[in-house]
Amino acid sequence: MGGDAFTFELFGLTFNWANILSGTLVFVLTFFILFALSRKLTLKPTGGQNVIEWIIDFTNGVVRSQMPADQVGNYSFFIFVLFVFLFIANQLGLILQFGWNGHELIKSPTADPVVTLTFSLCVITLTHFAGISQKGLKGYFKEYLSPSALMLPINLVEEFSNFLTLGLRIFGNIFAGEMLLKLLAEMAFSHGIPTMIVSLPLEMIWQAFSVFIGSIQAYVFVTLTTVYISRKVTEE
């Protein structure tokens, strides 16, 4: 992370320029990539339509493998958007890192714990809402006392730790990946040509590995999301 956090205040809230800019970039990219892929839809898919249908089938498969069949339709869209967004967010920092005047402006949004914890908080809140709407308040609270009332503290801690681990797992992986990329880049320019020759292949290898890590983390995030939701909505 190069430089201090570059923040500004608006309506009494603190904003971080890096998050706002890179987040906007990812949102716009996500929409336009999906939009471009879904043009000229035909019954016999060609080109981009194949890609987007493959992604939809993939995320539908994730949902279907965890949830009862009658619940799949409710969450498949959310999981699809979340997956595509996280995937692009994870890859953005590998392709484009931009700093100006000692401040970092563009990086992976998911390399920031605030962003990832925002998403994990949303997901955990969603699971609670889904649980209440599916089972009613009574059934929802009963879950905390199962299998016995003694499990109540553990169940409560589990809810909180789910929130933390879900957000921090993806943050840690992406942040570490970008940190190492940055260190390799610094090493490349530290002693001229010899270090460049050494660090260029290392950087390339690490970037390839980070692409893999980013894909895996996006997959893990949406899989855990469906697991948490399905745990709340299914009878045990």
Add this chain to the structure above:
Amino acid sequence: MLVIAESNSLYLGDMLFYLVSFIIMALLVWHFVWKPVTQMMEKRAKTVASDLDNAKQAREEATALAAKRQEELKGSQAEAAKIVDQAKKSAQTQGDQIVATAQADAQNLKAQAEKDAKQAREDALRGAKDEVANLSIEIASKLIQKELNADDQKALIDSYIEGLVKHES
């Protein structure tokens, strides 16, 4: 948490920004991408299913039609045989009838001819009798006119009788 520690304040603004942006993007994606694509996928699934059904139905129809044709072919062969048979039979009966008619006609003709011949003979005989009577009268008148000797008379009568016999046969 490095960033939070650095800035000494929680970026609540960022959280709100991400939440709102994500919802907006999700709505846009829902409207422009998800709905048309899933609709198309559903439509394809339906088309494939109905195509399969149609193919099955068409195959069944084709099989039924082939069986029907086969049966019809068999039927028409039998019919053809029957028609030929019938034609043969009718030709036979017609031939028989013609022969029978011809025989009957011939019989009739023969009978008529016989009858005619008999009639002619009778007529001739009757005619001869009349002639004999006339001749007798003529002879008698001639006898009266001219005297005839017994021999001449005899020869005359003989000749007439001879002529009569000749006439008769």
